[in-house]
Amino acid sequence: xxxxxxxxxxxxxxxxxxxxxxxxxxxxxxxxxxxxxxxxxxxxxxxxxxxxxxxxxxxxxxxxxxxxxxxxxxxxxxxxxxxxxxxxxxxxxxxxxxxxxxxxxxxxxxxxxxxxxxxxxxxxxxxxxxxxxxxxxxxxxxxxxxxxxxxxxxxxxxxxxxxxxxxxxxxxxxxxxxxxxxxxxxxxxxxxxxxxxxxxxxxxxxxxxxxxxxxxxxxxxxxxxxxxxxxxxxxxxxxxxxxxxxxxxxxxxxxxxxxxxxxxxxxxxxxxxxxxxxxxxxxxxxxxxxxxxxxxxxxxxxxxxxxxxxxxxxxxxxxxxxxxxxxxxxxxxxxxxxxxxxxxxxxxxxxxxxxxxxxxxxxxxxxx
Amino acid sequence: xxxxxxxxxxxxxxxxxxxxxxxxxxxxxxxxxxxxxxxxxxxxxxxxxxxxxxxxxxxxxxxxxxxxxxxxxxxxxxxxxxxxxxxxxxxxxxxxxxxxxxxxxxxxxxxxxxxxxxxxxxxxxxxxxxxxxxxxxxxxxxxxxxxxxxxxxxxxxxxxxxxxxxxxxxxxxxxxxxxxxxxxxxxxxxxxxxxxxxxxxxxxxxxxxxxxxxxxxxxxxxxxxxxxxxxxxxxxxxxxxxxxxxx
Numbered sequence: 001x002x003x004x005x006x007x008x009x010x011x012x013x014x015x016x017x018x019x020x021x022x023x024x025x026x027x028x029x030x031x032x033x034x035x036x037x038x039x040x041x042x043x044x045x046x047x048x049x050x051x052x053x054x055x056x057x058x059x060x061x062x063x064x065x066x067x068x069x070x071x072x073x074x075x076x077x078x079x080x081x082x083x084x085x086x087x088x089x090x091x092x093x094x095x096x097x098x099x100x101x102x103x104x105x106x107x108x109x110x111x112x113x114x115x116x117x118x119x120x121x122x123x124x125x126x127x128x129x130x131x132x133x134x135x136x137x138x139x140x141x142x143x144x145x146x147x148x149x150x151x152x153x154x155x156x157x158x159x160x161x162x163x164x165x166x167x168x169x170x171x172x173x174x175x176x177x178x179x180x181x182x183x184x185x186x187x188x189x190x191x192x193x194x195x196x197x198x199x200x201x202x203x204x205x206x207x208x209x210x211x212x213x214x215x216x217x218x219x220x221x222x223x224x225x226x227x228x229x230x231x232x233x234x235x236x237x238x239x240x241x242x243x244x245x246x247x248x249x250x251x252x253x254x255x256x257x258x259x260x261x262x263x264x265x266x267x268x269x270x271x272x273x274x275x276x277x278x279x280x281x282x283x284x285x286x287x288x289x290x291x292x293x294x295x296x297x298x299x300x301x302x303x304x305x306x307x308x309x310x311x312x313x314x315x316x317x318x319x320x321x322x323x324x325x326x327x328x329x330x331x332x333x334x335x336x337x338x339x340x341x342x343x344x345x346x347x348x349x350x351x352x353x354x355x356x357x358x359x360x361x362x363x364x365x366x367x368x
Numbered sequence: 369x370x371x372x373x374x375x376x377x378x379x380x381x382x383x384x385x386x387x388x389x390x391x392x393x394x395x396x397x398x399x400x401x402x403x404x405x406x407x408x409x410x411x412x413x414x415x416x417x418x419x420x421x422x423x424x425x426x427x428x429x430x431x432x433x434x435x436x437x438x439x440x441x442x443x444x445x446x447x448x449x450x451x452x453x454x455x456x457x458x459x460x461x462x463x464x465x466x467x468x469x470x471x472x473x474x475x476x477x478x479x480x481x482x483x484x485x486x487x488x489x490x491x492x493x494x495x496x497x498x499x500x501x502x503x504x505x506x507x508x509x510x511x512x513x514x515x516x517x518x519x520x521x522x523x524x525x526x527x528x529x530x531x532x533x534x535x536x537x538x539x540x541x542x543x544x545x546x547x548x549x550x551x552x553x554x555x556x557x558x559x560x561x562x563x564x565x566x567x568x569x570x571x572x573x574x575x576x577x578x579x580x581x582x583x584x585x586x587x588x589x590x591x592x593x594x595x596x597x598x599x600x601x602x603x604x605x606x607x608x609x610x611x612x613x614x615x
Contacts, residue, residue, distance in 0.1 A: 002472065002475070003472055003473050003475055005472075006468070006469060006472025006473060007469070007472070007473060009469075010458070010461065010465070010469045013460075013461055013465060014458070014460060014461075017460045017461075017501075018460065201454065201456075201458075201459075202452050202453075202454025202456055203456055203457075203458065205422070205450070205452050205454075205456070206450060206451075206452065206456045206470075206518075207473070208422055209420050209421065209422055209445055209448070209450040209527075210445060210450075210470075210473050210474060211442060211445045211446045211473075211474065211475065212473040212474075
């Protein structure tokens with residue numbers, strides 16, 4: 001036991017001595033959370049849109065007022081008229097133009113059929129469809145308000161509720177994703193490098209000729225990164241609660257427990273990489289290509305898995321981050337308990353067990 | 369005659385069809401400096417790994433400090449020290465941290481480690497460098513420190529795998545003074561080397577060619593037997609018949 005503590009202390013010294021690693025270790029989660037929280041977001045805010053109002057009547061002005069009040073847009077009137085539409089899209093940063101034809105209100109009152117044209121810059125399809133949805137929603141709101149005052153005989157009013165995330169914020173989606181990404185990256189890369197470094201420097205041989213058990217070498221290598229990763233989990237959660245206003249809906253204990261399982265999965269992966277590589281650079285390359293890429297692509301937080309072709313959906317099943325992502329979302333955002341996540345957790349635990357068995361077998365006890 | 373601390377009988381190691389070590393037999397008495405020579409790929413490192421409990425022999429028999437290499441590798445590990453050709457301390461730890469770590473993994477108590485490291489630092493004259501990172505020390509000092517660290521648990525036998533690679537002759541000389549001092553205390557030194565001047569420093573020298581021991585005697589008798597003026601010439605005479613190329 002004393003021997004193990006000596007070893008763990010040494011591992012901590014390695015980590016603490018290496019300022020660059022330390023910066024990556026603790027800077028990465030903070031930078032990622034802040035980046036995703038404030039810069040890389042799918043939410044549309046302050047989009048430049050232009051309005052051509054040929055009607056200048058009560059209805060068009062009301063709608064324009066509602067659009068202008070929305071935080072999503074930065075609206076301004078386009079004085080040049082129809083001929084300038086193409087030019088506006090090409091030269092200014094305008095993403096969408098709303099066009100009210102003349103006699104808008106009159107049409108609405110007398111023919112009960114009024115038209116509004118929405119023209120969007122679809123070179124960025126996501127933004128275009130988000131913006132048109134927003135504008136349509138505002139117009140629908142206005143219509144609903146009018147219907148209530150005039151009372152038509154038949155109306156279907158849709159009552160939409162956005163569960164778990166009523167404001168459609170981006171954070172509930174990416175915080176679990178960032179957690180998966182950061183833990184994967186830190187654990188896999190750091191452990192594989194920490195073990196391979198001993199091989200590269202020749203100190204592994206010294207350790208193996210010592211009476212120190214090879215199994216304990218692995219334990220000692222893994223423990224510091226397990227602890228440091230838990231610190232990372234804590235800092236991500238603190239940031240998301242206090243900076244991004246995203247409270248943990250479910251049990252924090254369950255969340256930390258599940259994260260610990262995922263950290264162990266990642267550590268086992270790192271161990272596996274260290275057994276098949278002999279230099280720190282190869283280990284790093286393996287970790288980056290083999291872990292980072294599939295984790296971003298197949299965990300589901302950047303690209304919905306349901307939208308992928310079937311073969312890719314099947315591949316995504318072997319990516320541990322995919323299961324962790326589902327679990328974190330369930331616990332953290334939906335506030336679900338153990339009964340809702342046990343299947344995913346079982347998959348994760350199974351993967352971890354398999355990885356540990358394979359990597360321990362590969363870890364050569366005797367160098368023969 | 370001292371007690372025999374290393375005894376091998378027809379010890380062999382096969383990797384598939386390749387015979388890395390071919391039936392080597394020799395005895396090493398306590399306190400001897402035993403030189404283990406051979407060209408690259410001759411099987412020195414494999415032989416040394418078998419004796420230090422790292423690699424399981426294919427056939428034959430061997431005991432190290434009275435322990436069987438087949439059945440008691442863990443006991444062997446406790447009684448031997450080891451220093452490899454690659455420099456074997458942690459460069460990003462300080463002198464004292466390295467000593468503490470290696471003392472620790474050999475199971476020394478905290479007070480024993482403290483005592484040992486004070487003694488060791490004093491012997492090596494490293495008082496001023498205790499808090500410096502090992503990476504900042506000159507190579508000669510690192511090597512002396514590595515040797516002392518390999519001796520921290522008072523092993524009966526020390527295996528040195530090309531310990532002086534890349535070191536200038538003067539530092540090599542100083543390093544050998546450490547080795548002699550250890551041998552005088554009764555520690556058996558098992559050393560592989562490429563430098564023939566170092567072979568002259570050994571009490572007895574064995575020369576391995578293609579996995580087998582071709583000659584084993586004192587440097588003086590070897591030179592006489594092969595009518596050669598230097599160990600260099602003896603080695604050349606024996607090794608030029610080698611079939612294996614260096615790997």
